[in-house]
Amino acid sequence: MTPPVNTSGSTKERILAAAEVLFAQRGFDGASLRQLTSSAGVNLAAVNYHFGSKEKLVEQVFRRRLDALNARRLTALAKIAGVENTTLEDVLAAYIRPALDLSHDDSGALFMRVLARAFAEHDDTLRQFLSENYGHVMRQFTTEFARLLPQLSKPELYWRIDLVTGALTHAMSGFGMIQRKSDVSEHTHREQTAQHLIGFAVAGLSHP
Amino acid sequence: MTPPVNTSGSTKERILAAAEVLFAQRGFDGASLRQLTSSAGVNLAAVNYHFGSKEKLVEQVFRRRLDALNARRLTALAKIAGVENTTLEDVLAAYIRPALDLSHDDSGALFMRVLARAFAEHDDTLRQFLSENYGHVMRQFTTEFARLLPQLSKPELYWRIDLVTGALTHAMSGFGMIQRKSDVSEHTHREQTAQHLIGFAVAGLSHP
DNA sequence: GGCCAGTTCAAACGATCGTTTGAGCATACG
DNA sequence: CGTATGCTCAAACGATCGTTTGAACTGGCC
Missing domain, CATH: 1.10.10.60 (Homeodomain-like)
Structure with a gap:
């Protein structure tokens, strides 16, 4: 009660x-x-x-998760950036898997929905906060994408990264119709999600 | 003042x-x-x-636009569904172009943001309303996708459609970093958006 | 004119919001 | 012991919310 x-x-x-x-x-x-x-x-x-204030609480909620998430993303990227035999799959995995690992525990999964919601709310204050504090992460990944996709013009590359971001946000926040079946373990479902995302993103980024 | x-x-x-x-x-x-x-x-x-009530006003705002949007989507789909030489591009165009046409006038473009926001807000009442009133549209498109992509298992197809939906919602609602340049006409920008979306979606849907 | 249904209006209602207040409690230090 | 500090508490503040009310106004019809 x-x-x-x-x-x-x-x-x-x-x-x-x-x-x-x-x-x-x-x-x-x-x-x-x-x-x-x-x-x-x-x-x-x-x-x-x-x-x-409530607004500063919101900021702290973001900071606590995003600092850890992006640190792990950059660590994963640093291991492969600039290396000759690095593939598109490697870079995408460095971006996606830390986010999926974060969503391992329940509250982390909820946070991904918080993040997606923040995007959707078009709150300029929040978007500026995200851009100021974590924009350099996206910039480093973009640089690596550009190296691996030299045939794409800059506008073309930006377009495709933008569309990949949409698919990622959608999938990671649990928007879609795909829900984990009760007979599939959380770990298995996460692994399936990662593989679908990466395969889809590689195709979308590198198609002629 | x-x-x-x-x-x-x-x-x-x-x-x-x-x-x-x-x-x-x-x-x-x-x-x-x-x-x-x-x-x-x-x-x-x-x-x-x-x-x-305010809630019923929200429902009317949705109904007014979605009835027109989905009617045009189904009309476009009916012209190509089941036809032998129909391509994936044709089906995606039938889905995407009515939405982009809707966003031709300013208030229509705003509505796409309203729609994306509704998705993000995870409002169960609203999601049920959308599913009840417009679920058949998505079902018809899914049937046609399945016909054109027979090599994909059902779960695989659903996954990919889900990711395409994420990319579409993202692009159409103007979430991303891609903004229309002032030296590009509205019509041109819309056409570019459609082509990027369709090319991206075709690659994501049909990759091996 | 007199009446009536449809619509608009200013004003108020109760509820809920984020925030502030000042007293009360605990612990540590001289 | 006295007192200073960090924290918690119930209570209240002013603002804003969606909704309701009852009177005023509108046009058409007998």
Whole structure:
């Protein structure tokens, strides 16, 4: 009967965990601080005390996941960038697999939906934040794509990367009709997703 | 100094037009009825009088555009479905071009963003409405894709269509970094978008 | 004119939002 | 012990939300 309450970790951590869940479920505006603090088992005023405002809480939710995600992406890319026998599949795997690994635990999977939602909401403040803090990641990957696809003009390459981004966002956020069957393990499903994504993206990027 | 006011058409039409703009700009929750009625130049109570509630207004905004869009998609598909020498490009064109034509006028382009936002918001009510009213359209296209791609298993085909959908939604809603240059006409830009989308989708759907 | 259905209007309603307040509690340090 | 610091709490603040109300206005019809 009592609302679900998370009782582990510090107040700040409980708020961040509950925020990730509720933002994914109801959006940034849709999730109220009263729902959030109630599900986190903390006082209403705790958000403003620890984070200053709801908007700064949103920023922290993003920062916590994206820092780890993009660090792993860049690490994976650094191992293969510029190497002679690197393939398109390798670069795409460096981009996709950290995101799918992140979605291994439940709250990480929810975060991918938060991220996709942020894209969809066209919030200029948030887009600027993403561009400022993580734009260099996309730029490094684009450079590597350009090296492996020298036959494509710059506009052509940008177009194709843009379309791949759409497919990735769509698949990773669980938008589509494809849902994990109950007889397929989470790990298997993730591996299938990665392979479909990479095969699809390679074809879309490199077609004549 | 006065807020922008639309003074043409009936009250209902003014509300629908203003709603499409504001929903695209600020989302369904973000756009308030006071902003909406003010920008439409009608009284605040007019929405509840003519539509019953804000939620029913949202439904009408969708219905008005989607009925026309999907009718044109099915008309285009009927001309080529089952025909022997029909290509994948033809089917994709029947799906994509009506959407791009719709986005010819400004409010139509805004509607594509409304649609993409609805997808992203994971609103179950809205998704059920879309599935109930327009699911048959996607089903007919899927049948035709299956005929033209007999080498693909059903799960494989569904995966690829899902990824194509993601790319289409992304491109048509203007999410991405690709923006129309000022020295490119609207018509030219739309044609380029269609060609990039179709080429990309053909490669993604039919790769070995 | 008198009446009536359709529409518009200003004003208010109750609910919910993010944020602030000030008292109360715990722990650590002199 | 006294007190300072970090944190939590219930309560309230003002603003804004979707919706409802009842009167005022509109045109056509007898």
